[in-house]
Structure formats: structure tokens, C-alpha cells
Amino acid sequence: MGVVMVETERLDLLAPSLDLAPLALDYYLRNKDFLRPWSPLPTENFYTLEHHQKMMNAGMDHLRNQEEIKLWMRCRGEEELIGQFCFSQIVRGPFQSCYLGYSLDEKRAGRGYMTEALKEGISMIFDDMELHRIEANIMPRNTASLRVTEKLGFRSEGTARDYLKINGRWEDHIHMVLLNPAV
Numbered sequence: 001m002g003v004v005m006v007e008t009e010r011l012d013l014l015a016p017s018l019d020l021a022p023l024a025l026d027y028y029l030r031n032k033d034f035l036r037p038w039s040p041l042p043t044e045n046f047y048t049l050e051h052h053q054k055m056m057n058a059g060m061d062h063l064r065n066q067e068e069i070k071l072w073m074r075c076r077g078e079e080e081l082i083g084q085f086c087f088s089q090i091v092r093g094p095f096q097s098c099y100l101g102y103s104l105d106e107k108r109a110g111r112g113y114m115t116e117a118l119k120e121g122i123s124m125i126f127d128d129m130e131l132h133r134i135e136a137n138i139m140p141r142n143t144a145s146l147r148v149t150e151k152l153g154f155r156s157e158g159t160a161r162d163y164l165k166i167n168g169r170w171e172d173h174i175h176m177v178l179l180n181p182a183v
Contacts, residue, residue, distance in 0.1 A: 005071060006120045013117060014072040016059030020081065021052040024072065027081040027105065028052075034106035038142055041168050066090060069124065073104075073117050082108045085118060087125050087134065096132035096183065098125060102148075114148050122152065126180040133180070137163055137173035149176045 002014035002023075014020060028035070029047060045051045062068035070086040085102035100121075104114050125131050136154060138145045154176040162170035 002072065002074075006124070007076070008116050008120055010076060011113060011117055012074050012076055013120060014074065014081075015063060016056045016070055016072070018053060018056050020072055021049060021056045023079065023081045024052045024056070024084075025049055027084075031103070031106055035103055036167055038103070038139065038145070038166065040164070040166060066129065069121070071117070071121065073113065075108075075113075081105075083114060083117070085114070085121055087121065090129070090131070096130070098131055098134055100134050100136040102145075109144065115151050118148065118152055122178065126182065130183055131180060132183040134178045136176045136178075138176055139166065139171050140174055146174065146176070149178075152178065154178045 002012075002017055002020045004012045005015045006013040025047065032047075043051070059068070059070045062070070067090055068086060068088045069090075070084060070088075072081050073083040073085070074081050083102065083104035085100065087098045087100055090098040100118075102114055102118065122134065125134060134154075136145075136149050137160065138149065140146075140159070155178075157175045157177050160173050160175055163173040164171055
């Protein structure tokens with residue numbers, strides 16, 4: 001299931017496809033409580049197959065148009081999805097930038113999977129798409145996520161007060177940035 005876009009040492013990184021919709025729904029249901037503190041409140045239909053089918057269709061369109069790159073992660077030889085990352089709001093012109101967001105299965109946290117996957121994603125953004133800047137905004141108490149970005153070379157450009165509404169309340173976020181030295 002799913003089209004493998006990139007293989008890493010331990011992972012397959014999959015492009016959005018309709019056959020992944022049930023697996024994405026399963027991922028979010030399994031991790032509902034784990035992801036809640038770091039996520040916006042879900043829409044009423046978020047935990048439905050129909051919603052994830054629509055999201056996969058949108059993801060395929062965005063990827064084709066290079067507006068957004070969202071890839072799903074699975075361990076090689078397994079079917080279950082263990083996470084996802086998304087380079088969104090890709091802007092060209094003088095900005096040449098995008099935002100990064102990601103999530104990982106609770107049972108797989110702390111094993112380096114996200115760092116491994118994002119190394120390949122960053123290579124796609126910097127080497128293939130030739131963007132100049134990747135921005136990730138992370139709540140100060142999300143130390144695991146901050147560690148991932150720091151390992152990848154992101155640097156803090158300060159804290160944005162009440163930046164995003166997460167789990168029903170406005171939260172400060174540390175603005176982490178990675179620049180492409182080749183552009």
C-alpha cells in the first residue's frame with residue numbers, strides 16, 4: 001500500500017494516496033491522546049474515513065503542484081503508518097520558504113525515526129526544490145520536538161507569543177529556522 005517516494009535506513013516515506021486513508025485514520029485514532037496537547041482541536045469529522053480520503057486527495061494535488069509536501073512514514077516491511085511530516089505553505093519568489101510540521105506514533109517516539117525521515121525531507125526541500133528557508137514553530141514545553149529540530153541544525157529566532165491555538169488555547173511557540181547555505 002502506498003507509493004514509496006524515498007527509502008531511508010529503516011523507513012519508507014510514502015506519498016499521499018487513497019489507499020493510505022484507512023491507515024492514516026488508524027494512526028490518528030491510536031495516537032489521539034498522545035497528539036492532543038500538540039495539535040489544534042480536531043474538526044467534527046476528523047476521525048472519519050471520509051475526512052482522511054479527502055485529505056489524501058488534497059495531499060496528492062498539493063504534491064503534484066509542489067504547494068505542499070506531506071509524506072507518511074512506515075517502518076520498512078510493515079504496513080502500519082508511524083508518523084507524518086509536512087512542508088506546507090511553500091512560497092517562491094524572493095521568499096523561497098516553507099513551514100514544517102510533523103507527528104510521530106507514541107510507541108515509536110525517542111528512537112530517531114523523525115530525525116531520520118526529516119533528513120530526507122529537508123534534502124528534497126533544499127536540494128530538489130532549492131528553497132532557502134524552512135520554519136518550524138514549536139511550543140516551549142515540547143522538548144522532544146525541539147530536540148529533533150536542533151539535531152537537524154535548526155536555530156531559534158525567538159518566541160512568538162500566543163502564536164497558534166493548540167488544543168483550545170493560544171500557545172507561545174519558539175520559531176525554529178533552518179537555512180539552505182547553497183541558495
